[in-house]
Amino acid sequence: MKGWRLTLAVMYLLTQIVIVVVECHTVNKHLQIATFYNPLGRIENISTNSKGLMEKELLETLSKKMNFTYDITVSTDVLQFGFSGNESWSGVLGKLARKEADMTISFGPVSYPRFLSFDATVGIFRDHVVIMIPHPESGIDxxxxxxxxxxxxxxxxxxxxxxxxxxxxxxxxxxxxxxxxxxxxxxxxxxxxxxxxxxxxxxxxxxxxxxxxxxxxxxxxxxxxxxxxxxxxxxxxxKHRFVINSLEDAAANKKIMPFVVKESSVQEEFMLSPTPAFQEIANRWQDHPELLLRDSNGIVDLVAKQKNRIFIGSDMNAGWNIESDRKRGGKCRAILLPDKLVTRNNGLFLQKHSSLTAAFNDENLRLLQAGIARQIEVRHSPSLPACSVSSLSTHSAAPTxxxxxxxxxxxxxxxxxxxxxxxxxxxxxxxxxxxxxxxxxxxx
Structure with missing residues (x-):
């Protein structure tokens, strides 16, 4: 009898542990999810890109695993994360600050101002800040x-x-x-x-x-x-005649016009960086507000029109735009410089001291451990971009x-x-x- 009692006690203890674990991963709520990408956002005049497709698959996976329903909400002021100013936030983070949303499915890096104001999950996707330039001229005339x-x-x-x-x-x-x-x-x-x-x-x-x-x-x-x-x-x-070969070239050349998405994490990265080249580019954005774009839609057209224009942004967005433009026009009009400016781990954001943070952290870690997050990233990211210049080619502003x-x-x-x-x-x-x-x- 004692053996049976011990067995039942162990089984009961294991059952309670399973229940606690399941409860940790189960939300059983209806959530307001903030985003600034299509297809979830259903924003007019904005094309779907790789980040939007990754968000959609990630949200479907999380909702099934954690048993919650959701509505999608989109910020009306800025189609990005937003900045803090005058004790308030803009963009989708503003919706979290005003408690109009429970979580962002749009993922991004954690900066110090965001860390003070919001909860952030562990990083589930990685991206790089890169420079898009017009397709270099080759050969001689x-x-x-x-x-x-x-x-x-x-x-x-x-x-x-x-x-x-x-x-x-x-x-x-x-x-x-x-x-x-x-x-x-x-x-x-x-x-x-x-x-x-x-x-x-x-x-x-x-x-x-x-x-x-x-x-x-x-x-x-x-x-x-x-x-x-x-x-x-x-x-x-x-020799490929690049407009610039590095960010330092862009910072030193006053004629270079660098575009960036307004109030994006990339703009924030440059504003908070102590690097002189980053500060120079951030000051140029402040002096030329026309370089701040509403979104990255059609950025290849802007870069390709004039040879002194470049775009600084996430490699996911920039690469998606380049490949989409190539498929439509049949030729490459822009490329990415091979050197990465910044490498970032991107997580999701929730309200400060949210009761959901631990549950989403646990589930995100499980997705990382199982390789599901990596599968989502690979499915929606071009592995071998067609518009690229061989690293063996000689790069030069002009033949000597x-x-x-x-x-x-x-x-x-x-x-x-x-x-x-x-x-x-x-x-x-x-x-x-x-x-x-x-x-x-x-x-x-």
Missing amino acids: TSGLVSIFSPFTWILIAISLVIVAMALWFVNHFQHDRDDQINGGLLILYILGVTLSQGGCLPQKSAVFRMVLGAWLLALIVLTYAYTGTLISRLTAP PLRYDQLNAAFYILAGGCCLSLIVFLLEMLCYYWKRFQSRPIIV
Whole structure:
């Protein structure tokens, strides 16, 4: 009998533990749930995005597991979490503060002001703050053919061409064998043909003439191979001309216009950050209120219209907008910079000291442990975005042209050849006049 009593006592104790656990996860209430995304919010002129679909599946999962019904409520002032000001909150957090909602299904990071005013569950989803920029230009255009050499290098090439033409004309004009002289027009045509790699034949017996022409041909070899090599490298491995390469670039360039969703957690992140680049961007938003958007709907259009516009926001929202725009238009008009600015754990928010906080924390932890939250996140997040630039590609604001110091060998060859030919020319002239002096008739 004692054994049976002990068994019944243990079974009763286990039953009570199960009842307590079940009661912890069961709400058995009708809740007011705040959101600012579709499809739950049913907000006009706002498209459904990945966060909205994640919210919908998360809410359905929680309501079934915790046995509660719900109504959806949407803030009318700001379609975001909102800020605190004058002892009141805006957005969906304002509904919690005014006790018009029990919980937000919209998830976000916990900042210090939110921690003081609301309860927050454990983080169930992770997102990153990223920068969206216009799709970078690749390859080269007509101006790119000229920009291979720096302007100073082009000027030196033009001066060298003029000097060579004058030197050859001078030698041709003052040479003593009149039968070997070349027409001036034909000489200039030949020089241009050689310079443009068209070749030609110009027989000339003068050693000076051949020395100047040989030095110019050697210089042309260096310049031609440098030009064609750089051109091939740009055509086969084009540099992507990014508007910016980092947030620091955006902060340093006053012409960059960074968009952000008004009173979003991203804007709050920048306002509270002590980082100088974050503070500079936050000040720019304060100076230019037109950069604060009602929502992220149509952000790709805004970024793609002008090359100095960027968007700073959650990678879930930004990536969803980019992929949706690509599917509609058939091409990529914007991309995300690979570097993440901030990584955040996002939880749900409830009224301060809410009796529901413990129950939702327990259920969220169970969803994390079972991998259900991760499955929801993966289902509604593009794993391999089509609009991306390979990390192996070279990123540059503008191609770097070849400078004089990189091509000085060609000009040294030409200068050396001209100096040597000048010495030979002077020696030939002295030799010629010496022979004339020796062969002069002697009158007695």
